[in-house]
Amino acid sequence: xxxxxxxxxxxxxxxxxxxxxxxxxxxxxxxxxxxxxxxxxxxxxxxxxxxxxxxxxxxxxxxxxxxxxxxxxxxxxxxxxxxxxxxxxxxxxxxxxxxxxxxxxxxxxxxxxxxxxxxxxxxxxxxxxxxxxxxxxxxxxxxxxxxxxxxxxxxxxxxxxxxxxxxxxxxxxxxxxxxxxxxxxxxxxxxxxxxxxxxxxxxxxxxxxxxxxxxxxxxxxxxxxxxxxxxxxxxxxxxxxxxxxxxxxxxxxxxxxxxxxxxxxxxxxxxxxxxxxxxxxxxxxxxxxxxxxxxxxxxxxxxxxxxxxxxxxxxxxxxxxxxxxxxxxxxxxxxxxxxxxxxxxxxxxxxxxxxxxxxxxxxxxxxxxxxxxxxxxx
Amino acid sequence: xxxxxxxxxxxxxxxxxxxxxxxxxxxxxxxxxxxxxxxxxxxxxxxxxxxxxxxxxxxxxxxxxxxxxxxxxxxxxxxxxxxxxxxxxxxxxxxxxxxxxxxxxxxxxxxxxxxxxxxxxxxxxxxxxxxxxxxxxxxxxxxxxxxxxxxxxxxxxxxxxxxxxxxxxxxxxxxxxxxxxxxxxxxxxxxxxxxxxxxxxxxxxxxxxxxxxxxxxxxxxxxxxxxxxxxxxxxxxxxxxxxxxxxxxxxxxxxxxxxxxxxxxxxxxxxxxxxxxxxxxxxxxxxxxxxxxxxxxxxxxxxxxxxxxxxxxxxxxxxxxxxxxxxxxxxxxxxxxxxxxxxxxxxxxxxxxxxxxxxxxxxxxxxxxxxxxxxxxx
Numbered sequence: 001x002x003x004x005x006x007x008x009x010x011x012x013x014x015x016x017x018x019x020x021x022x023x024x025x026x027x028x029x030x031x032x033x034x035x036x037x038x039x040x041x042x043x044x045x046x047x048x049x050x051x052x053x054x055x056x057x058x059x060x061x062x063x064x065x066x067x068x069x070x071x072x073x074x075x076x077x078x079x080x081x082x083x084x085x086x087x088x089x090x091x092x093x094x095x096x097x098x099x100x101x102x103x104x105x106x107x108x109x110x111x112x113x114x115x116x117x118x119x120x121x122x123x124x125x126x127x128x129x130x131x132x133x134x135x136x137x138x139x140x141x142x143x144x145x146x147x148x149x150x151x152x153x154x155x156x157x158x159x160x161x162x163x164x165x166x167x168x169x170x171x172x173x174x175x176x177x178x179x180x181x182x183x184x185x186x187x188x189x190x191x192x193x194x195x196x197x198x199x200x201x202x203x204x205x206x207x208x209x210x211x212x213x214x215x216x217x218x219x220x221x222x223x224x225x226x227x228x229x230x231x232x233x234x235x236x237x238x239x240x241x242x243x244x245x246x247x248x249x250x251x252x253x254x255x256x257x258x259x260x261x262x263x264x265x266x267x268x269x270x271x272x273x274x275x276x277x278x279x280x281x282x283x284x285x286x287x288x289x290x291x292x293x294x295x296x297x298x299x300x301x302x303x304x305x306x307x308x309x310x311x312x313x314x315x316x317x318x319x320x321x322x323x324x325x326x327x328x329x330x331x332x333x334x335x336x337x338x339x340x341x342x343x344x345x346x347x348x349x350x351x352x353x354x355x356x357x358x359x360x361x362x363x364x365x366x367x368x369x370x371x372x373x374x375x376x377x378x
Numbered sequence: 379x380x381x382x383x384x385x386x387x388x389x390x391x392x393x394x395x396x397x398x399x400x401x402x403x404x405x406x407x408x409x410x411x412x413x414x415x416x417x418x419x420x421x422x423x424x425x426x427x428x429x430x431x432x433x434x435x436x437x438x439x440x441x442x443x444x445x446x447x448x449x450x451x452x453x454x455x456x457x458x459x460x461x462x463x464x465x466x467x468x469x470x471x472x473x474x475x476x477x478x479x480x481x482x483x484x485x486x487x488x489x490x491x492x493x494x495x496x497x498x499x500x501x502x503x504x505x506x507x508x509x510x511x512x513x514x515x516x517x518x519x520x521x522x523x524x525x526x527x528x529x530x531x532x533x534x535x536x537x538x539x540x541x542x543x544x545x546x547x548x549x550x551x552x553x554x555x556x557x558x559x560x561x562x563x564x565x566x567x568x569x570x571x572x573x574x575x576x577x578x579x580x581x582x583x584x585x586x587x588x589x590x591x592x593x594x595x596x597x598x599x600x601x602x603x604x605x606x607x608x609x610x611x612x613x614x615x616x617x618x619x620x621x622x623x624x625x626x627x628x629x630x631x632x633x634x635x636x637x638x639x640x641x642x643x644x645x646x647x648x649x650x651x652x653x654x655x656x657x658x659x660x661x662x663x664x665x666x667x668x669x670x671x672x673x674x675x676x677x678x679x680x681x682x683x684x685x686x687x688x689x690x691x692x693x694x695x696x697x698x699x700x701x702x703x704x705x706x707x708x709x710x711x712x713x714x715x716x717x718x719x720x721x722x723x724x725x726x727x728x729x730x731x732x733x734x735x736x737x738x739x740x741x742x743x744x745x746x747x748x749x750x751x752x753x754x755x756x
Contacts, residue, residue: 001475056430056457057739060746064611069746070628072606074463077453079434085452089467096474097379228450233442250448361435368438368447 001095005213005220006376008037008206009333014170014321017109017200022054026062026107026202033103033204038217044206045099046072050086050106050325052079059105080274080360082106083203083328084228084372090207091226100209106329107202131195131275135187137244138277142189144292147280149189151295153180155276156193156318158304163315165305165346170199170321194276199321203330221336224259224353225375227251231368244362247371248272248285252357255373256287263287266309266375267351268338270331272358273316279303282357283311286373310348313338324360328372331356339378353377379473383591383598384754386415386584387711392548392699395487395578400432404440404485404580411481411582416595422584423477424450428464428484428703430457437483458652458738460484461581461706462606462750468585469604478587484707485580509573509653513565515622516655520567523670525658527567531558532676533654534571534696540683541693543724548577548699572654577699581708599714602637602731603753605629609746622740625749626650626663630735633751634665641665644687644753645729646716648709650736651694657681660735661689664751688726691716702738706750709734717756731755 010032012025034041047068049059059073078085083106090102141147157177163169175193183192213220231247234240256262263286271282280294288309289297297303303311314320314334317327335354337343354376362369388410390403412419425446427437437451456463461484468482519525535555541547553571561570591598609625612618634640641664649660658672666687667675675681681689692698692712695705713732715721732754740747 052434056455057747058455060608060739060748061741063608064741064746067611067613069608069611071608072466073456073608073748074467074606075455077434077436077455078451088450089452089470092467092470092474092476095476096470098470098473228452230438230441230447230449230451233445233447235445361438363439363442368442369435370438370451 002097003210004091004094004207004223005210006205006223006332006336007208007213007216007218007220008033009336010036011168011203011330011333012201013168014199014201014323022058022107022109023061023065026105027065029202029204030066030103030105033206036218037206039101039206041068043101044068044071044103045101046093047103047105048074048076048086048090050076050082050329051108052077052082052324053108053111062107078361078370080272080324081328081358081370081372082325083330084356084358084374085370087205087328087332087374088226088228088372091223094207094209100212102207104205104207104329105202106326108323108325109200110198110323131187131190134275134277135190137281138189141277141280147295149181150177151299152189152194152276152280153177154298155273155279156180158298159273159312159316159318162305162313162346163319166315166320169315169319170197171319190275196274196317196322199323201321201323201326201330203326203333205329205332219340219378221339221376221378223374224261224377225255225373227255227258227373228370229254230370231362233368244359244369245281245285247369248282248357248359251371251373252286255375259375261353261375265353266355267353268313268335268348269309269311269355270314270335271311273312273318274322279311286355286357305346313343313346313348328358331358332374332376335376339376380475381588382469382472382585382601383588384583384601384710384714385586385591385594385596385598386411387714388414389546389581389708389711390579391546392577392579392701400436400485400487401439401443404483405443407580407582408444408481408483411584414596415584417479417584419446421479422446422449422481423479424471425481425483426452426454426464426468428454428460428707429486430455430460430702431486431489440485456739456748458650458702459706459736459748459750460703461708462734462736462752463748465583465706465710465752466604466606466750469601472585472587478590480585482583482585482707483580484704486701486703487578488576488701509565509568512653512655513568515659516567519655519658525673527559528555529673529677530567530572530654530658531555533651533657534558536676536682537651537690537694537696540691540724541697544693544698547693547697548575549697568653574652574695574700577701579699579701579704579708581704581711583707583710597718597756599717599754599756601752602639602755603633603751605633605636606748606750607632608748609740611746622737623659623663625747626660626735626737629749629751630664633753637753639731639753643731644733645731646691646713646726647687647689647733648692648713649689651690651696652700657689657694664733664735683724691721691724691726706734706736709736710752710754713754717754
């Protein structure tokens, strides 16, 4: 299989666009990625889109606004991991030798604040929604490892501080520990400022073979690993209990193996902080610290901008926002620009290796879902 | 890129299952494909699902019922071409060398009889729905090439005759030319029996590398070409007019080139007969006859079972049914079994090469959408 490079990136400032359709804003991310890459639009061999709410042939609808059609267009869905999945499919297309240049787009217009459960997700209908599920994971971590409410809240403080430096973030305001702890309770111990906002957005990447990457303007960022996994099903009727930690852990291990790297090689990361506890668990699942020590990692500033391993320099889901299908692509936009030293006030100095992690779609108590881990390097 | 083979196939009898969820029936097609292939379920390296209405992480929800999780699962959407698109993505995964065995599943529960237009599809809201659009294509063909109402109706008679021999078809009844012509008008000149019914269904394939294919029970069917294209956008404001014929034609040409074949090499085909005119146009777009002679082809019996080039031996969309995301996979289930000489009363004798074509998702008058063409050979 061939090496694959990110050669261009684009995204729109995330926010709420109630008056706009997906077609009205997603194309802007595509145009930016195209001009960033310097490739001619006719070179695009394939386009892969990610959206959960976008309706039928969403990618075609967006690209026709740019008169950019004719090539293969694939629309993928994988809940919160959709963006990472679209990159994985695009990566396969280049790695296989089938296409030299592929456009990858994540986009979402969030119609409702809460993600409605699928039919058959009885536990969700009974109240085990995403915030409730993450709250249970937080409570368990507190009980088992002594994670504190303050440590949890520090994730939000840290990510809002980074987001305040990101002109594309939905909420560009710092928040204090007190503000986070005293914001409206959503699902104990998670308060409002520990839950991602409802955000619309779009992000795009141009990925290409080594040969194309050599000929373009931006410093190419190599995709050292692209891994997609689904969670392992647990049958509650047999007393088994689902673990989303296992899903991220397996995806991470496979990615490190593919890249020939260790967690200690990572200089900067974007992880799935849809809720503060998600980031704490990601530290542990991805090997950034031993199990149970995620709270200490954020408290000690290791994952802050300026720390040893800055996590979510974009502001993360908590501040940048989390338009489902867009997130996995937006993470790689952020990280590839970090590796190209183009991140302005939030630049992580000397970063050579970056990791992006998204996961979602698991049914409370039952498991499955999807996670992707991508490792990027310059 | 490596050669890819179909080594197992499964599908459920298509029909209406108002009391069932997707999770209740789609897994049966997967189980049948698995046991048909003879591969161990642990060998499945990746699964690619196609659905338009299935909601979030639909593939994961289906596979957890079979406790078949952990591997990468991709959900794709491409309207009527979704099934073909999922096969294309699965094919990339095997062809690239990333996975040796991939599960491809098409499935759909059609909630509503009519496919609701996407926001922004103003012409559809004003009445240019799919039946109306195909009716206009039929009228144009009549005017330009002298296609007759009877020739159109013969497509339905032919496909229902084949479907009557298919235990998996939704409508297993022959219809007469008079019944077709006198059935309720839907969009002049198309009558009810010239429009596909509203059908739920699921179909699955196991595809694999040559090395795996050598070691399993069924006669392997080689995928000689896998092509996905989107339509070229036309701007009505500039006086341009969209053509879905061009989309199928480009996909067909690319597939013949990839396979190193000609239209005359095809012994049996499944084409997109969501409406009778769709099959007539497919004959011409795929090079089975010159432009304008599609009506004559069906009238002369060339495309009937027993003819020189039987088309839609499954009964096609008109009789087998057309569960959006399932169709492209169901076509390849039918064709791979035809090439393996397992098709019972509707067997096409001595078939060595088969072609599958689906397309859809184009916006009336504007174009784009998606089409796939697969060429299979033994």
